[in-house]
Amino acid sequence: MFFLGLILRNALRHKLRSLLTLLGLVVAILAFGLISTVVGAWYANSEAASNARLVSRNAISLAFSLPISYKQKVRAVEGVKDVSYANWFGGIYKDPKNFFPQFAIDPESYLRIYRDYLLPEDDLRNFIRDRKGCVVGRRLADTYGFKVGDTVTLKGTIFPGDWELVVRGIYDGREAKTDTAQLFFHWDLLNETMKQKTPRRANYVGVYVVEIANPENAASISQNIDALFKNSAWETLTETEQAFQLGFVSMIEAIVVAIRFMSYVVIVIILAVMANTMAMTARERLSEYATLKALGFSPRFVAALIFGESLTLAAIGAVLGILLTFPAARGFSSLTGTLFPTMQVSDDTVVRQVISAVIVGLLAAALPAWRAARVRIVDGLRSIG
Amino acid sequence: MDETAGGRAEEADAPIAQPGAPIISIRRVVKNYMRGGQTVEVLMGISLDIARGEFVALMGPSGSGKSTLLNLIAGIDKPTTGELLIDGEDITRLTESELAQWRAEKVGFIFQFYNLMPVLSALENVELPLLLTGLSRRERRERAELALEMVNLADRMDHTPNELSGGQQQRVAIARAIVTDPTILVADEPTGDLDRTSASEVLGMLQRLNRDLGATIVMVTHDARAAGAAQVIMHLEKGVLDSREVTVQIKH
Numbered sequence: 001m002f003f004l005g006l007i008l009r010n011a012l013r014h015k016l017r018s019l020l021t022l023l024g025l026v027v028a029i030l031a032f033g034l035i036s037t038v039v040g041a042w043y044a045n046s047e048a049a050s051n052a053r054l055v056s057r058n059a060i061s062l063a064f065s066l067p068i069s070y071k072q073k074v075r076a077v078e079g080v081k082d083v084s085y086a087n088w089f090g091g092i093y094k095d096p097k098n099f100f101p102q103f104a105i106d107p108e109s110y111l112r113i114y115r116d117y118l119l120p121e122d123d124l125r126n127f128i129r130d131r132k133g134c135v136v137g138r139r140l141a142d143t144y145g146f147k148v149g150d151t152v153t154l155k156g157t158i159f160p161g162d163w164e165l166v167v168r169g170i171y172d173g174r175e176a177k178t179d180t181a182q183l184f185f186h187w188d189l190l191n192e193t194m195k196q197k198t199p200r201r202a203n204y205v206g207v208y209v210v211e212i213a214n215p216e217n218a219a220s221i222s223q224n225i226d227a228l229f230k231n232s233a234w235e236t237l238t239e240t241e242q243a244f245q246l247g248f249v250s251m252i253e254a255i256v257v258a259i260r261f262m263s264y265v266v267i268v269i270i271l272a273v274m275a276n277t278m279a280m281t282a283r284e285r286l287s288e289y290a291t292l293k294a295l296g297f298s299p300r301f302v303a304a305l306i307f308g309e310s311l312t313l314a315a316i317g318a319v320l321g322i323l324l325t326f327p328a329a330r331g332f333s334s335l336t337g338t339l340f341p342t343m344q345v346s347d348d349t350v351v352r353q354v355i356s357a358v359i360v361g362l363l364a365a366a367l368p369a370w371r372a373a374r375v376r377i378v379d380g381l382r383s384i385g
Numbered sequence: 386m387d388e389t390a391g392g393r394a395e396e397a398d399a400p401i402a403q404p405g406a407p408i409i410s411i412r413r414v415v416k417n418y419m420r421g422g423q424t425v426e427v428l429m430g431i432s433l434d435i436a437r438g439e440f441v442a443l444m445g446p447s448g449s450g451k452s453t454l455l456n457l458i459a460g461i462d463k464p465t466t467g468e469l470l471i472d473g474e475d476i477t478r479l480t481e482s483e484l485a486q487w488r489a490e491k492v493g494f495i496f497q498f499y500n501l502m503p504v505l506s507a508l509e510n511v512e513l514p515l516l517l518t519g520l521s522r523r524e525r526r527e528r529a530e531l532a533l534e535m536v537n538l539a540d541r542m543d544h545t546p547n548e549l550s551g552g553q554q555q556r557v558a559i560a561r562a563i564v565t566d567p568t569i570l571v572a573d574e575p576t577g578d579l580d581r582t583s584a585s586e587v588l589g590m591l592q593r594l595n596r597d598l599g600a601t602i603v604m605v606t607h608d609a610r611a612a613g614a615a616q617v618i619m620h621l622e623k624g625v626l627d628s629r630e631v632t633v634q635i636k637h
């Protein structure tokens with residue numbers, strides 16, 4: 001207790017210096033956590049992906065469709081448990097900056113496969129019955145104030161026209177990382193409209209979502225599905241849902257890597273600041289450390305004092321920085337709206353914040369502790385700091 | 386303050402120097418330093434004895450080696466060659482960790498600039514050396530309080546050094562030095578940073594420790610008045626013992 005008390009009092013001895021160092025630590029840990037959270041948000045869809053789901057798309061490009069007639073053939077492939085389909089709608093809600101994913105789906109099969117979207121039974125029934133109905137995620141509803149019964153008008157870009165949809169339900173995510181910033185409506189509505197307006201675009205889907213019985217067979221089932229349509233006008237590319245989601249991230253991978261790199265640069269910067277603080281502090285207290293050694297305390301004790309002080313500052317900075325990361329992430333999420341599917345500070349991010357703080361605390365103290373432990377007592381006693 | 390002037394030491398006031406082996410025995414000690422690639426010889430084979438219970442002042446011009454000699458006696462530096470026996474133990478043969486333990490048990494330090502820990506109270510500063518013993522927290526506190534009472538600072542034990550005068554800080558340092566009941570007390574210019582009144586208080590305290598507790602004290606000083614508090618003054622000159630005189634002790 002004496003030792004801990006000495007460390008704590010030493011850490012707060014120079015109040016202004018300690019305060020400024022702590023401020024730097026808090027900002028660095030907060031920035032590291034926030035950047036990690038944003039990077040994590042980019043990977044959220046891939047992390048939420050099930051290893052029992054495959055996605056089949058047009059082998060040439062996602063921009064091309066697949067015939068609806070493929071569904072039964074895919075369903076018949078050995079190992080396939082269920083099949084659904086979806087079209088990316090890409091409409092505008094009031095303003096182009098109000099981005100959120102919109103999909104035209106087959107409600108029954110799609111929501112059967114995506115069991116992470118939790119919808120009350122009544123709402124699901126109402127949605128299925130109403131061809132002009134839609135369901136929205138909780139985060140989307142909170143962002144734009146959607147309530148059951150509201151009419152949401154989407155201005156089509158890929159599928160031109162004004163699309164009026166009635167909110168029939170609001171779904172919640174089974175887990176924190178589940179994307180609840182999406183809107184789903186009936187593929188049948190889309191298809192019927194296409195039959196009237198642009199018949200050549202009717203009866204096509206964007207992707208097939210395939211649920212398989214055994215995830216270990218993902219590779220072989222994917223190959224079997226693709227083999228069905230090889231050399232056809234619409235060849236498929238089937239992959240795991242995770243690989244499919246990661247494909248989107250890879251388009252901006254350079255940016256993500258750069259952003260992640262910046263988060264580590266922030267830690268390196270605060271390490272330099274802390275190292276300077278500890279070097280200054282240890283230099284000023286050299287005569288105290290020499291006195292302790294003269295009294296009989298070991299070099300290890302002296303080094304432990306310095307490490308203890310550095311780790312105390314790092315710990316305080318880390319705790320504050322971590323605590324502030326949560327409201328900062330919420331603030332960032334509210335600023336970006338539904339741009340990211342989810343903005344959760346993960347346990348992994350918190351762990352990395354803690355590890356970063358510990359590493360900063362240890363490395364910043366390493367050289368000053370080594371020097372103080374090695375200083376000759378007579379030289380240290382002569383030191384005037 | 387009572388000054389006794391001239392003549393031989395008054396035997397009635399002098400503590401009884403113990404017959405037999407000296408408590409400090411230095412034999413042909415050489416100490417060299419490297420400075421900018423050159424070897425500087427500070428102690429040139431010095432030999433001297435200090436008896437148990439003696440209060441000795443080491444004096445000499447700058448560069449005479451007195452502080453170096455004190456550092457060797459205190460075990461915070463090692464001679465280049467020679468023998469250094471403290472209470473029968475040749476401390477030149479000890480490893481660094483053994484020497485640290487030896488210092489904790491045998492040596493009490495009094496520095497010129499007190500060298501107290503600024504963030505600790507007077508009581509905690511005195512308690513510091515006791516952390517290296519096996520005493521419980523309560524026992525440490527009791528002994529530290531007793532030591533502070535001996536230096537008349539019982540009413541200041543919760544004050545930090547910056548709340549104490551120079552003289553009071555030095556008395557706390559003396560309490561810290563005696564709290565482990567060491568074999569020897571080493572004092573490096575203990576009054577160097579004090580005004581005359583405080584210096585006199587500190588020297589009086591050292592004399593009482595020597596007289597009442599039989600403490601063996603080795604003190605380096607430039608100040609003839611401070612040296613006059615000791616029983617024996619040893620003059621060093623160019624790294625060797627030049628003279629040894631029993632003084633007429635000035636009482637403080």
